Amino acid sequence: MKILVLNCGSSSIKYRLFDNDITIARGVVEKIGEEVSLFSHYSEGVEIKKQPIKVPDHTRGIELVLNTLVDKGVIHDYGEIDAIGHRVVHGGEEFKSSVLIDDRVMRTLYACIPFAPLHNPHNIKGIESCKQILPNVPQVAVFDTAFHQTMGPVAFLYAIPYHYYEKYGLRRYGFHGTSHYYVSNRAAELMGQPMSKLKMITAHLGNGCSVAAIKFGKVVDTSMGFTPLEGLVMGTRSGDIDPAIVTFLIRKERLSPDEVDSILNKRSGLLGISGISNDMRQLMDASNKGNERARLAIDIFAYRVKKYISAYAGVLGGVDAIVFTAGIGENAPLVRKKILEGLEFMGIQLDDELNKCMVGGREGIISKPDAKVKLFVIPTNEELVIARETRKIVEQLRG
Amino acid sequence: MKILTLFCGNFGIEYNLFDFTDKQLTNLITGIITDIGSRTADNRYECKGMSKHDIREVSNVIAALKWINDTLVKEGFITTPDDIDAVVHRVIHGLTKYREELVKVTPEVIDDVLEFADFAPEHNPYNAEGMKAALTVYPHAEQFAFFDTAPFVDLPAKAYMYGLPYQFYTQYHIRRYGFHGISHLCGIGEACKLIGKSMQRMKIISLYVGRGVSMAAFDKGKAIDTSMGFSPLEGLIMKMRSGNVDPQILLYLASREGLSLIEIGSILNKSSGLLGLIGTTDIGHAYEEATRGNEQARLGLDTFVYQIQKYFGAYYVALKGVDLLVFIARDEDVVPQLWIDIVKGLEFMGATIDETKAYATVREEPTILSTDKSKFAIVYVPRHEERCMAKRVAELLQR
Structure with missing residues (x-):
């Protein structure tokens, strides 16, 4: 079965075409709507790298992708695509699992826009475009929030007046759900044990970062909250701060709410502390050369992850496995080491050699053989989860 | 030796009188004055196993301290303000300048506490006013201040820094201070x-x-x-x-x-x-x-x-x-x-x-x-x- 997986952002479309679990084409359209857009495509024998091209909107972008798939012989015609799976960032409380998109679902998706004003509108644009171009192909929405919907109210409620929860759905939702789902299941596979017997902590450390506590296959807590701003220190996001800082800044700097929004989401985190970059590789270079603020940024980052991991170890009543994934999680042995330092008394033993070589998309175990807590690096594969979810729903549809 | 402790805030003034004789500390009276600045300020206190309650017009903190002094005289614990050997103020915010929790009150301390008002608007201005008033009402007593933030000044940087632009720390001293x-x-x-x-x-x-x-x-x-x-x-x-x-x-x-x-x-x-x-x-x-x-x-x-x-x-x-x-x-x-x-x-x-x-x-x-x-x-x-x-x-x- 051929499934096209789409991740539509404000000015980009990432795509991946699966034939069952095998990727047969992938690529990205960037800078949509700008003077010059960029197109990259990879399939058997074809490599297009950042080709300048004019793409005024998402519909044209998706047409470009489909036409390229046909032109390059990946598929003969559009009809070969069995279904399209969309990454949708926010599914609110409505969507506890992936769903076949129909008119009712569309209405609910629109209703979820206020939860993720930066993401959901573009996810929806992608869906609308596909409906125009491929009206008869089933489309499935896979939500970043869905895997976290098993959290109980004790973990998802904030201590603000209760009616804000009832009126606006103000609560913790959590994000990166698809990634946490994939790496936790993969870790269980590698351990040869069912999810239903494992207590796990998964750390998705990319430009956005989140940690999840997963007990017997169900998320019981996660660090991102109502929005992806809460929790860990990230590339450019602050993560947890004293909420009073927001009002203090507005008073002191006479900033508008939009400006504060932009500071907390775009100019904080690793970038804000170091003043150099949101890129962990650059910070590690700078730190090695003696840059104090780069070192501080890494220390703060790692300490925050450590605190969340330990809080969740408590919540879970012990932990069987900790999994690292995404850009930093997959490629920064030094950061992993800093995070795990001092946790030996919990049964955590990092194997330095294994840790050092587990980079660049490699998957494997990095704990010592007899350690109580298994440590893994597992490259995330959200697209594969979206493809599988989509396939499952289409198969059900076909009976 | 008679020691009066004061805690001034926007809520009012909490006060306690202690007697220290033969290494034994005895609490003689504990009370709170609220609604300062009104015609019906409220003085609730406990001494000799009884709860008592008084109402009076109190225009400012000096008047409130005089009322406390009147109460101490009325209950027979002192005869003149000079019977008080020391006044001890609980002060909320000392920024990073006050690393020792106990300091002697000087004009500089009062100025500092007032200067830090932005950081604890509900306490510091009142703390400063309380210290000034106590110097007037008890000119011969030793005056001390305890800083709530002092034990946390030397937290490790990774624990006190937020994931915010670094200049907020240097320019506005935004960091974790901790209280209590x-x-x-x-x-x-x-x-x-x-x-x-x-x-x-x-x-x-x-x-x-x-x-x-x-x-x-x-x-x-x-x-x-x-x-x-x-x-x-x-x-x-x-x-x-x-x-x-x-x-x-x-x-x-x-x-x-x-x-x-x-x-x-x-x-x-x-x-x-x-x-x-x-x-x-x-x-x-x-x-x-x-x-x-x-x-x-x-x-x-x-x-x-x-x-x-x-x-x-x-x-x-x-x-x-x-x-x-x-x-x-x-x-x-x-x-x-x-x-x-x-x-x-x-x-x-x-x-x-x-x-x-x-x-x-x-x-x-x-x-x-x-x-x-x-x-x-x-x-x-x-x-x-x-x-x-x-x-x-x-x-x-x-x-």
Whole structure:
């Protein structure tokens, strides 16, 4: 079965075409709507790298992708695509699992826009475009929030007046759900044990970062909250701060709410502390050369992850496995080491050699053989989860 | 020797008079004046086993202090203001300038406390005014100030820095300060004495429950992390304060409810926390409601307890283990069921509480709550920062 997986952002479309679990084409359209857009495509024998091209909107972008798939012989015609799976960032409380998109679902998706004003509108644009171009192909929405919907109210409620929860759905939702789902299941596979017997902590450390506590296959807590701003220190996001800082800044700097929004989401985190970059590789270079603020940024980052991991170890009543994934999680042995330092008394033993070589998309175990807590690096594969979810729903549809 | 302790805030003035004779400290009177600046200011106090109540027109802090002095004379504890040997002020914010919790009041101290008003607008201006007034009313007494923030000035940078642009730290001194420092220090000091061990050899986590709620982690007597942050709003769920929320919630509410961020600040400080979740600030009452089947009360308490357990887990790891858990509370906040519920979540770390002992706790008596099997000691100590401050000053003056 051929499934096209789409991740539509404000000015980009990432795509991946699966034939069952095998990727047969992938690529990205960037800078949509700008003077010059960029197109990259990879399939058997074809490599297009950042080709300048004019793409005024998402519909044209998706047409470009489909036409390229046909032109390059990946598929003969559009009809070969069995279904399209969309990454949708926010599914609110409505969507506890992936769903076949129909008119009712569309209405609910629109209703979820206020939860993720930066993401959901573009996810929806992608869906609308596909409906125009491929009206008869089933489309499935896979939500970043869905895997976290098993959290109980004790973990998802904030201590603000209760009616804000009832009126606006103000609560913790959590994000990166698809990634946490994939790496936790993969870790269980590698351990040869069912999810239903494992207590796990998964750390998705990319430009956005989140940690999840997963007990017997169900998320019981996660660090991102109502929005992806809460929790860990990230590339450019602050993560947890004293909420009073927001009002203090507005008073002191006479900033508008939009400006504060932009500071907390775009100019904080690793970038804000170091003043150099949101890129962990650059910070590690700078730190090695003696840059104090780069070192501080890494220390703060790692300490925050450590605190969340330990809080969740408590919540879970012990932990069987900790999994690292995404850009930093997959490629920064030094950061992993800093995070795990001092946790030996919990049964955590990092194997330095294994840790050092587990980079660049490699998957494997990095704990010592007899350690109580298994440590893994597992490259995330959200697209594969979206493809599988989509396939499952289409198969059900076909009976 | 007679020592008067004062705690001035926008709520009013709390006062206590102690007598120190033959190394014995005796509390003679404890009271609070509220509604200063009105014709019906209120003076409630307890002495000689009686509760008393008085109303008077009080225009300012000097007038309030004179009223306190009149009360002390009326009750026969002193005959003139000169009978007071020392006045001790509890001061909330000393920024990073005041690293020692106990300092002598000088004009410079008063200026500093006033200058730091932006950081603690509900306390520092009143603290400064209180010190000025005390110099007028008690010109011959020694004057001291205890700084709430002092024990946390030397937290490690990774614990006090936020993931915010670095210039906010250099320019506006935005960092974690922590509060309730005196209460935590006094509490753990008393707990160590109770179990007969030196603070210098222990890893201690303390939970303070009062109007605010906070936790702190101490290694060998030095604080290494604490839950309150830049302001007393951050961290655990409190009586009326939200504690941690996704910072984006402030901006979301601003746009959805058309509120100014100052108004939102006020919601988070005054109508959130247990009040917002349950509708009461009385923990004991909330437990009664929960027992009667009030679901909202049950949920609110569970959430409250869950946050405390998460911080415990994080600090347990930051300390690499723990030797002593201290519950600090007073009067209606002494709720044994709360301790039992908290410790239930810590069982896998080896904690067990003796429920019978917990329920037999007398409010004013330090009590060991852990069983003999417990891997670390669990102790209740009554909140007595005034007594502790008075004692420190008395010992200093006797030397």
